Amino acid sequence: MQYERFLNYLTHERRFSNHTVIAYALELERFESFLGAEQMVLDQVGYRVLRFYISAQKESGRASTSVNRTISVLKSFFKYLLREGVVRQNPATALKSLRTPKKLPVTVEKEKLVALLDQKTSETQTFAERRDLLVMELLFGTGIRLSELLAIADEDIDGYGRQIRILGKRNKQRLVPVHDLLYDQIISYQMEKKSAFLQNMSNHLIVTNRGKPAYASMIYQIVKKNLTLVTSQSKRSPHVLRHSFATSLLDNGADLNAIKEILGHAGLVATQVYTHNSAERLKSIYKQAHPKA
Structure with missing residues (x-):
């Protein structure tokens, strides 16, 4: 009980x-x-x-x-x-966490992702192909979590402010900006979705081929299928795109606090892990570019 x-x-x-x-x-x-x-x-x-x-x-x-x-x-x-009042003292207070090796977030190079998405944009023909492309664009273009993507409704798209209302962890809402090209893709997709599913259309932004709300395993398959085209790494999940988004922003000089707000992190500690990725990238560039490295 x-x-x-x-x-x-x-x-x-x-x-x-x-x-x-x-x-x-x-x-x-x-x-x-x-x-x-x-x-x-x-x-x-x-x-x-x-x-x-x-x-x-x-x-x-x-x-x-x-x-x-x-x-x-x-x-x-x-x-x-x-x-x-079920117990008289808390016996778990003195428990200490085990040491765990720090793992850097797994990412895909932004150049490869941009090239892939540009290629896909020119190739999309069917509704399913446009939807799959939008899934990739949203995950890499906003850094949202899988659960947040699935929760987006059509009315969460703010065209005036060029932003999306996101329902994050513990039901906390935040506004995430989108660039103009991504916004145009969203509007075009919504129009096609409305045309394809006039009856019983879900108000969820991302839907199945039958117009029903998308589900987690479906998004995993879309992401894995696309990332397989540009990377051989074993981890090819939606979260890899979130990590790639954050690392790309940091590499291009974005403020750490701003990245924290966009990602919906409760504190800076979770965001600071991306600074290690950027540092490793700088070291790699230095070794390749400097004549004495």
């Missing part, structure tokens, strides 16, 4: 996304099974029990990032239980 109440709290009071709540639920199911096997209830759990549980997670082969997610969930859960 406490698990369900906690998940409801995350959904309705903290306004976490469905994706995040599902991730929390899976972690709590795993923890509940552990307590069942140990024949323990929540108010019997102490720091040593949690340490044993975390150690078992690590020894089972789970990645450090996954174990850290477990720690984060347990800290939030027991903090909630303490507030509700």
